Amino acid sequence: MSQTFGHPDAAAMHTEGLHIRLCDGIQHMEWPQAGMTADFLGVFFADIAAAAGADARSARHAIGYLVNELLENAIKFRVPGGAPVLVAGGVEGSGFFFEMHNQSTEDVAAHFGTLLEELTSRDPGDLMIERIEANAENSSSGGSGLGILTLMSDYSAEMGWTFGDKGAGGTLDITTRVRLPLD
Amino acid sequence: MQEIKTAEYRVWAEGATIHYEGTMRLSGTEAYAPVQDMMGAILAQAPAQIVLDLTNLEFLNSSGINLLAKFTIEVRKAAGTGMAVRGSTLIPWQSKSLPNLKRLFPDLELTIA
Numbered sequence: 621m622s623q624t625f626g627h628p629d630a631a632a633m634h635t636e637g638l639h640i641r642l643c644d645g646i647q648h649m650e651w652p653q654a655g656m657t658a659d660f661l662g663v664f665f666a667d668i669a670a671a672a673g674a675d676a677r678s679a680r681h682a683i684g685y686l687v688n689e690l691l692e693n694a695i696k697f698r699v700p701g702g703a704p705v706l707v708a709g710g711v712e713g714s715g716f717f718f719e720m721h722n723q724s725t726e727d728v729a730a731h732f733g734t735l736l737e738e739l740t741s742r743d744p745g746d747l748m749i750e751r752i753e754a755n756a757e758n759s760s761s762g763g764s765g766l767g768i769l770t771l772m773s774d775y776s777a778e779m780g781w782t783f784g785d786k787g788a789g790g791t792l793d794i795t796t797r798v799r800l801p802l803d
Numbered sequence: 804m805q806e807i808k809t810a811e812y813r814v815w816a817e818g819a820t821i822h823y824e825g826t827m828r829l830s831g832t833e834a835y836a837p838v839q840d841m842m843g844a845i846l847a848q849a850p851a852q853i854v855l856d857l858t859n860l861e862f863l864n865s866s867g868i869n870l871l872a873k874f875t876i877e878v879r880k881a882a883g884t885g886m887a888v889r890g891s892t893l894i895p896w897q898s899k900s901l902p903n904l905k906r907l908f909p910d911l912e913l914t915i916a
Binding site (some may be wrong): 651655689745755756766774 | 872873
């Protein structure tokens, strides 16, 4: 049975827009690729967003932040040598639409699902402050979930996730969809 | 002067003012530890006020926001040290996310100009 969290229909993969495949092959997926890909999408869509009435600089930064946060997670929790991470984005009306497909192990997906249930259950701004306070009590805590909470609270992003069925090799496909309003 | 410098970012302290510049997208708490240590060492000297100058910090990921948030709570808990955070209206993430620090520590002076 597939599982959904938040707003799984926040965006849909369009045939137009920009599609990128990050493959964990000869060129290993590494941390800086999240930022580089995020910067590229930010620059690519800034003028397109401006033509649609948004502020180019705000759009570049907001798209860059969104893509970097989601790709950092996808790269951190990827199955080594597994399926590519697919990202797609486009500007439509006053929003940026983003979709990401990645794969994770069953354990990672179960942990992430529990986290998403909590993150989508209440006001993200209040939850963020509470989690930061709780994190501060634990000096080694990296603030897991803070990226998603800042996107929902500070950027008013509408976000949703669909977890597919467990496939061969015990991995799951995770689809993330986001609609990011542009200022 | 204490300084941490890479191709992407630079963090340095002048007295109780800490300056941040560039793009900080480090991979988590451990990667941010040297920066956290520098900030903690300044707080340990118990200055009247610590200033975080972020006016040239173009990008910061959520692990970095977590670092700033945890430090804000540490300063709040350390009686006798105040805190000021300076941001720029030219850097969009700052107007969006820095007000969260004020929620954590209402006495903090936040200036985004």
